[in-house]
Amino acid sequence: MNLHQLRFVREAVRQNFNLTEAAKALFTSQPGVSKAIIELEEELGVDIFARHGKRIRGLTEPGRAVLKSVEMIMQEIDGLKRIGKEFAAQDSGSFTIATTHTQARYALPKLVQAFMQKYPKVRLSLLQGSPKQIAEMVMRDQADIAIATEAITSVDGLVSMPCYQWEHVVVVTPDHPLMKLKSITLEDIAKYPLITYDAAFAGRSKIDHAFEVRHLKPDVLLEAIDADVIKTYVELGMGVGIIAGMAFDPERDQNLRTISVGHLFGMNVSRVAVRQGAYLRTYMYTFIEMLSPTMNRKLIDQVMQGGKDSYDL
Known part of the structure; x- marks a missing residue:
């Protein structure tokens, strides 16, 4: 053998x-x-x-x-x-992160910039896909870690840790009737065609569940994996958008307005996942610590060894 x-x-x-x-x-x-x-x-x-x-x-x-x-x-x-x-070169090597478009586009840029300044010799790669696809990338050693909101907690062979919380927002044009309401309900939102994420992305399961609990069947006009696509069609007046709060930039999205709806759809937790038993290099620990300030190397090791299964934000 x-x-x-x-x-x-x-x-x-x-x-x-x-x-x-x-x-x-x-x-x-x-x-x-x-x-x-x-x-x-x-x-x-x-x-x-x-x-x-x-x-x-x-x-x-x-x-x-x-x-x-x-x-x-x-x-x-x-x-x-x-x-x-790692012992041959403590501060250099390759590091591949598999993540969704929302994380890569909105959550990670500043963090990646700070990380690369700290470890300029590390060759960093970002791979994008659905939560299911990025989980598979880690399981097949095509990526070192996965970052997503949906799905990765239920994959056998992966250990996941919470990174940060975020809420959804409704995006509309400045003259939309929803802007005139002091507070909005699911019933208010359901009156209009919806433009939001594909079922596998960015907390979509919580959006669907909230409507189901109230026995509402909104008209989902368009689904996308990219918040920029959602905002584009909202700008055209085709419907009401629901996106991750992090995906709205007041400077870039001057033709749109947001309404906070965390009270309707709840909090979402983005998580980082690694393969069970994987060996993490020093700079990978550092990246995870930068991604989630509540994490440290000792706690990461405990989670990976099964000692902190109930750990959460």
Whole structure:
């Protein structure tokens, strides 16, 4: 048994059981991958993959158990490599953050700027996607951390920590009838076509839940992943927008007005997630501490080890 065999098994699964693509990803030959997997199966005495002819179609029941062990072993190997790299260069290396558009566009710019001033030798990358996509990026080692509001708390294999709270706001044109009300209700909002986030983004689940509780069915005219898109269509007079409060800039959005609706939709918590058992370099701890002032390295370690599961803001 060797590490190459384990890598081949893991990559075969990642490439949807396509050995040709797995071989390309690992810069080797398809016959070599196939042979190594067969030799591992013979050594273990079980079939890892279910086959149809020469093609593999999926994992067998023992194969799923093998894959789980393979993932754990490879995570430990990756951790050893990172330890070596960190002690060789404490303040340099690569750092990949997977996040949603709202976080990347509105929440992170100043923080990233401050971080890069503190660690100018770190090569920082920002990957964007839906909460489900960014969680997968971390699980597949394509990113070091994920930052989002929705979904990442329920992903097996990820440990998440709260960063900061925020509220939704309604955005309208200056002459909109809602601006004349001293306070607005869900019933008031539901009278107008709504323009808001796609179901997977930026606290949309809380928006939907609030209307459902009041037995209201608002006319959602347009859904988007980008608050700038939402604001553009609101400016055109097509409806009432609901966006994250952080996404409104009075200087840039001079043709719009906001109405606070935190009392209607509740508080939202953005969270940072890392893979369980991951090795964090010093500057990654620093970034998380900058992202959430209530966090420190000791507390982060406790959360990752399962000692602070109930921790919250």
